[in-house]
Amino acid sequence: MQAPLKTTDQTTLAHDRVYRGLRSRIMHGEIAPGQALTLRGIGAEYEVSMTPAREAVRRLVAEGALTLSASGRVSTPELSTDRIEELAALRALIEVELASRALPRAHMALIDRLQAINSTVAEAVAHRDDVRYIRANLDFHRTLYLRAQAPAMLAMAETVWLQLGPTMRTLYSKLRRSDPPQFHRHILAALKAGDEPGLRIAVRTDVTQGLRLLAS
Amino acid sequence: MQAPLKTTDQTTLAHDRVYRGLRSRIMHGEIAPGQALTLRGIGAEYEVSMTPAREAVRRLVAEGALTLSASGRVSTPELSTDRIEELAALRALIEVELASRALPRAHMALIDRLQAINSTVAEAVAHRDDVRYIRANLDFHRTLYLRAQAPAMLAMAETVWLQLGPTMRTLYSKLRRSDPPQFHRHILAALKAGDEPGLRIAVRTDVTQGLRLLAS
């Protein structure tokens, strides 16, 4: 457990492991909104000292995945309704653009892959597995957007996903989804048809569907 | 110079001071693209140890204001043409939306303030003061967008500004601007007229004007 014997392994920098671990858990809704975290707790969990834990947290705070209280306490954000709507609007803005850019580059192989992911989504819905649903759903979107060749835009979209992560889980499990990936099928149909206006509408609808839950 | 005597002043946390200082310098183009920084150097400059310097850098890296080499070296990013175009497209997307949301809330007092800022912009152009120009220009946009009441969107826009900061300075000083704030006047005119389509076009044009420099 002594300090300076850990070889500086290029591929598995401690703070990066912690960052990726926490990021994945937050983005996929494995941590509830308002959940408090501590640097020492994170360090213990990942078997590192406070230093890498602090750097990972700092990075996630910068991305809006975590919030700091006035006294520096760390927790997942509890989003207001206004904030949720704003983030959904951002998703719509950015993801419609990404989908539009991906459209001319979307060949059959991509559509096949999207359909495969989509069956995973349906499976997760059937099994009432929220985390798996969120993971597969985001995987669907990311796979499409990667074709847009727009890394900065994709990074922004993922940052929004990250901010919504804890809340999404709560929202989804509040209203039991009976909805199979209906909107995803609209997206796939528009992709196959090369229908850009239809694709924009389909993506916008899919991305803002969660807002309908807020009306209740 | 000893360590644990610095009182933990709530308002001026060391890592936050360093962060804000670096952020401002980067966003306004005071640091050239590709400029290398060191943790010890930053620490010395702000009279703090490596720890707060590291946290500030980590945060800025997360926002895309700084990039890390494979060996962990820190420098301002050197953006490719593709990346510049992508970030300009993001500016257009987000800022058009922000302007559109600000429009119904834009009263005369705001327009007066924007006009005052605009004269600062003109002054900076006349004095060939690039940094002051960038600062006043972004101030113009931020003042307008604050009326949109959309903090998450504004944060995203500012993150894009941050990523473009060092490059903007280089771009602007490469081609001497003779252009007074012409596009800004279009924005103001649309605001006064309550002309939303015109405002969208004016903002989009203003934001992507820098792309014209890339054609050379």
Place this chain on the structure above:
DNA sequence: ATGGGGTAAATGTGATCACAAATTGCGGCA
């Protein structure tokens, strides 16, 4: 003069520690 190799300096990473502030929990008082 130029290119290469080897040593010295510089640099990022992670652990540990001291400290101050905040939070928690317990006990006493009303």
Place this chain on the structure above:
DNA sequence: TGCCGCAATTTGTGATCACATTTACCCCAT
């Protein structure tokens, strides 16, 4: 029984250190 205040614990912050790696520099051989 409920509430307030004080003490113990928890927690974040910043400094310092050891170490591995990368980078820079200089000298020598060709």
